[in-house]
Amino acid sequence: MTDYQDVFNMLKNHDLSDFTADEEAAVQANIAKMQAVLDNKQVDLLETTINELAASIDAHYMVENDVAITYKKGLIxxxxxxxxxxxxxxxxxxxxxxxxxxxxxxxxxxGLSLNDFSTYRSYSGQKSLYDRYVAADGQEAADRYSSRPGCSEHQTGLAFDIGGSNSAAWAETTFDDTEEAIWLANNAYKYGFILRYPPGKESVTGYMYESWHYRYVGDIAKTIYDSGKTLEEYLEVE
Ligand SMILES: [Zn+2]
Incomplete structure (x- = not known):
């Protein structure tokens, strides 16, 4: 229940100011539904209700639904x-x-300087990046460190690549042992961010260790951090 409450806190605080009246009404109806499910402890309805709420928010940011977004516990x-x-x-x-x-x-x-040097990336932005990596390193190598267009967490707007004062180490393994990277690993969860691609988890996340890539999940970050699991493991998705 608390996991759902944590994610609900994030979703219900989403800024709806540029939503149409219909879009906002749909979201508000789903917020009311989720609140009722929590109040009445309807455990079997938690998962579908929170995912419907998340989807009704994201509908605002899409013009087509040719590929369905995957949600678990309301998280994309x-x-x-x-x-x-x-x-x-x-x-x-x-x-x-x-x-x-x-x-x-x-x-x-x-005394530490944190810079979010790469956050939201559009589909087309990711496409040009990926195409460039494939041209340089070949597809197999590129797939270990870059996402194909449409599959990058940066397209969600919730992924933050964070670096320290030395920009030469941004998105490089030389960032791993810096004071900033260590501080982030120990503290980012307090602000709602989790280390998305931890060391030794490439077979689970599909990515090499990235000491700089953090995913915003809101209040549930502490629970995930304490579990020691990756997002995939925590949500039991592949
Ligand atoms: Zn990243």
Whole structure:
């Protein structure tokens, strides 16, 4: 129940100000439904109800639904097996941006500089990036460190690539042992971010260790962090 409450807290605070009246009404109806499910402890309805709420929010950011977005516990899953429609364009998450600013301010108080050097990436932006990597390294190598268009977590607007003061180490393995990387690994969950591609989990996440790639999940981050699991393991998805 608390997992669902945590994700619900994030979803119900989504900014609906640029939604149409119909879109907003659909979201509000699903918020009311989810609140009732939680209040009445209708455990068997939690999963479908929260996923419907998440989907009704994301409908605003799509013009077509040719590929279905995958949700589990109301969280969007973007990985090699779960891709998104090319038209899905939510932009950088406002909630994640606020959380990052708070985290960067707290890190600055400890003398550390955090930079979110890459956050939201559109489908077409990811396509040109991936095409460039394939041209340089070949497809097999590129697939280990880059996503195919439509499958990048950066398209969700919830993925933040974070670096320190040395921009030469951004998105490089040289970032791994920096003070900033260690601080992030120990503290990011307090701000709603989880390390998305931890070391030794390539067979689960599909990606090599990325000490800089964090995913915003909101309040549930602490539970996931404490579990020691990857997002795939925690949500039991492949
Ligand atoms: Zn990334």
């Amino acid at each position: 899953i973007a990985n090699k097996n779960n891709c998104m429609p090319s038209s899905y364009a939510p932009g950088e998450s406002a909630q994640a941006a606020v959380a990052f600013s708070q985290m960067a301010a707290d890190a600055a108080n400890e």
